[in-house]
Amino acid sequence: MPKLLDARTIIKRIVKETGKNEQEIKELIEEKKKKFAGLLTEDGAAFMVAKELNVDIEIKAEQAEVVKIANLSAGMRNIDLLARVLHVQAPRKFEKGARKGRYCRLLLGDETGEITLTLWNNDIKKIEKKKLERGAVILAKNCYVGTFNGKLTLALGFNGEIIVEPKGVDTSTLPKPERVAIKLADLSEGMQNIDVFARVLRVFEMREFEHSGEKANVIRFEIADGTACMQAVAWRDLAEKANKLYAGELIKIEGANVKSGLKGLELHLDWRSRIIEEPVVAFKIPELSELLGTKYTRKRISELQAGMQNIELVGEIVDVMKGNLVYYFCPTCKEKASGETCDRCGNKTRPRLVTTIMLDDGSSTIACTMFGKQAELALCMTTIDVLNKFREKDAQEIIEEARKRALGRTILVRGNVKEHSLNPDELEIIASEATPINKSAEIERVLRGLSETSS
Ligand SMILES: [Zn+2]
Numbered sequence: 159m160p161k162l163l164d165a166r167t168i169i170k171r172i173v174k175e176t177g178k179n180e181q182e183i184k185e186l187i188e189e190k191k192k193k194f195a196g197l198l199t200e201d202g203a204a205f206m207v208a209k210e211l212n213v214d215i216e217i218k219a220e221q222a223e224v225v226k227i228a229n230l231s232a233g234m235r236n237i238d239l240l241a242r243v244l245h246v247q248a249p250r251k252f253e254k255g256a257r258k259g260r261y262c263r264l265l266l267g268d269e270t271g272e273i274t275l276t277l278w279n280n281d282i283k284k285i286e287k288k289k290l291e292r293g294a295v296i297l298a299k300n301c302y303v304g305t306f307n308g309k310l311t312l313a314l315g316f317n318g319e320i321i322v323e324p325k326g327v328d329t330s331t332l333p334k335p336e337r338v339a340i341k342l343a344d345l346s347e348g349m350q351n352i353d354v355f356a357r358v359l360r361v362f363e364m365r366e367f368e369h370s371g372e373k374a375n376v377i378r379f380e381i382a383d384g385t386a387c388m389q390a391v392a393w394r395d396l397a398e399k400a401n402k403l404y405a406g407e408l409i410k411i412e413g414a415n416v417k418s419g420l421k422g423l424e425l426h427l428d429w430r431s432r433i434i435e436e437p438v439v440a441f442k443i444p445e446l447s448e449l450l451g452t453k454y455t456r457k458r459i460s461e462l463q464a465g466m467q468n469i470e471l472v473g474e475i476v477d478v479m480k481g482n483l484v485y486y487f488c489p490t491c492k493e494k495a496s497g498e499t500c501d502r503c504g505n506k507t508r509p510r511l512v513t514t515i516m517l518d519d520g521s522s523t524i525a526c527t528m529f530g531k532q533a534e535l536a537l538c539m540t541t542i543d544v545l546n547k548f549r550e551k552d553a554q555e556i557i558e559e560a561r562k563r564a565l566g567r568t569i570l571v572r573g574n575v576k577e578h579s580l581n582p583d584e585l586e587i588i589a590s591e592a593t594p595i596n597k598s599a600e601i602e603r604v605l606r607g608l609s610e611t612s613s
Contacts, residue, residue: 165204167317168215175213183207228270230310234303239273239312240324241266242332243294244340245352249282264290265344266298266312269331272344275301275312281320288322292351293335297324339410341441343385345423349416354425355439356381357449358407360591363510363531363541364397375542377401381409381425382449384442390414390425392433399433401540404593406446410437454572460521462585466575469587472595473517474568475536478561479525483553484509484544487530511541513557515564517571517587525578525586526571532592538563568595 163171165187172183190203198206208215224238245265252261262282264275275298277285290296300318304311314320339353359380367376375397380389390411392400403409413431417424427433447453454470462469486507487493488500495507511533517526528536537544537560547556572591578584 163201163205163215165200168201168204168208168213170317171215172208172211172213176211178211226270227266227268227273230273230303230312232303232305232310235315237301237303237312239266239268239275239298239301240327240329240332241268241273241296241298242329242335242338243290243292243296244272244333244338244344245349246285246290246292247346247349249286250348263346264296265340266296267333267338269333272341273310273312274306274344274346275314276306277314277320281314281318284320285322288320290320290322293338295323295327295329295332297321297327341385342381342383342388345386345388345416345425347416347418347423351413351430352416353410353412354381354383354414355408355410355437355441355443356383357443357446358403358405358409359387359446359449360405361400361403361531363534364401366542375401379403381411382444384444384449387449388423388425389419389421390427391419392427392431394429396427396429396431396433400427403433403435404535405591406593408436408439408443410434410439458521459517459519459524462524462575462587464575464577464585468572469575470570470572471517471519471587472568472570473519473524473526474566475515475564476518476523477516478537478557478564479514479516480554480557481512481514483511483513483556484541484548485512486510509541509545511537511539511544513537513560514586517569525584526573526589527586528571528589528592532589535592535594536564536569538567569593570595 169180169183172178173180186207187200187203190206191198205215224240227239227241243264244267247263249260249262252259259279260282262277264277266273266275298312298314298320300315301312302315304313339355342354342356345352359382361379362377364375364377366373374394376391376393377397377400378389378391379400380387411425411427411431411433414425414427417426452468454468457469457471459471459473486495486497487510488495488503488505488507490503490505491500495501498507499505500507510530512527512529513533513536514525514527515536516523534540539560544556570593571587571589573587573589575585575587578586
């Protein structure tokens with residue numbers, strides 16, 4: 159026995175198929191109800207009237223085409239979409255001239271893509287009543303496709319409906335609930351508690367900030383997933399964790415909030431957020447070089463020549479050279495400054511680490527100069543650590559201490575080759591990136607190389 163449609167929908171269909179007017183049909187329904195002395199419901203009476211008029215009112219006939227997201231295009235109407243709810247935005251108020259109300263966006267996904275469904279006013283109550291949550295499957299009935307900011311969006315049509323966890327539909331092709339994550343390009347301001355998969359592009363130096371007389375750490379890092387690139391900000395304990403991330407690492411961030419920052423959208427990680435390293439990634443994320451748009455060529459140190467750009471090499475740290483360790487850097491002018499305020503722009507400068515290490519890869523050795531985050535990685539110390547130590551020690555003592563930890567460690571360095579600034583007969587690498595060596599990736603690389611030469 160098929161489920162019955164409600165009276166309102168049946169009346170609409172009768173109007174459409176018979177050309178009778180609505181009033182006429184309502185009267186027929188009232189007659190039926192009278193005849194059955196109140197034993198018939200409104201829906202039941204409408205059903206009988208439809209049958210008598212030979213109007214097909216089985217549920218399946220009502221179903222519009224079920225379309226996949228990748229096949230949607232602007233202007234399509236009367237569409238049914240079966241999808242997993244990837245995100246539910248908290249309803250927001252709007253006021254535009256005399257119009258006032260609420261709207262709420264749902265991000266929906268199926269195996270072909272993602273799209274936003276915007277609900278207005280009373281439609282929001284429908285999902286509030288059903289306590290719609292992230293991960294649920296919905297059948298959004300009778301939608302139409304529009305555009306907003308150049309992207310396709312869905313809205314419920316008149317008589318549109320949202321069926322939460324619909325029965326008797328095949329959900330096996332939808333993204334699995336535990337793998338639900340949003341692509342960076344689909345994030346919008348105000349989204350809360352969202353999950354993303356991404357690759358770390360770069361990590362900036364951790365900094366201290368003061369909040370209600372208490373000192374805590376904050377760190378920024380940049381991530382990308384092939385659809386977009388954005389900065390993420392982590393505070394306190396999570397800043398310490400993020401400080402250990404390195405360029406190229408795959409991560410999942412859970413429970414982040416999307417805010418608007420100086421350079422566009424930012425992900426903010428608070429105490430409810432998590433960073434998961436090397437997650438099982440739900441979709442393919444491009445390699446680091448592809449995301450950065452720079453291709454690095456792997457070289458042996460003995461092959462290097464002045465002027466070579468975008469090279470990478472793997473070597474062991476065999477020495478840490480003497481130096482000042484810290485200099486002032488103006489974030490506005492992006493240049494070295496002589497003190498705590500910049501002589502050029504007058505803004506506050508930042509202390510930044512600099513160090514030169516010697517790398518050995520078995521073919522030769524080379525000096526490698528590193529700044530900021532890269533220097534932190536080589537010395538196994540944060541800038542904050544170094545500045546704290548400067549209260550009691552001088553640069554040489556701190557370098558001695560760092561040397562003990564640094565010697566023997568293997569790192570991967572990417573950057574450009576130039577003549578050594580002090581000794582033009584020698585070469586130097588200016589590192590734009592340094593990462594602790596990922597052993598399994600290196601082994602794989604060597605094996606791949608072996609199988610290529612043997613075949
Ligand atoms: Zn400046």
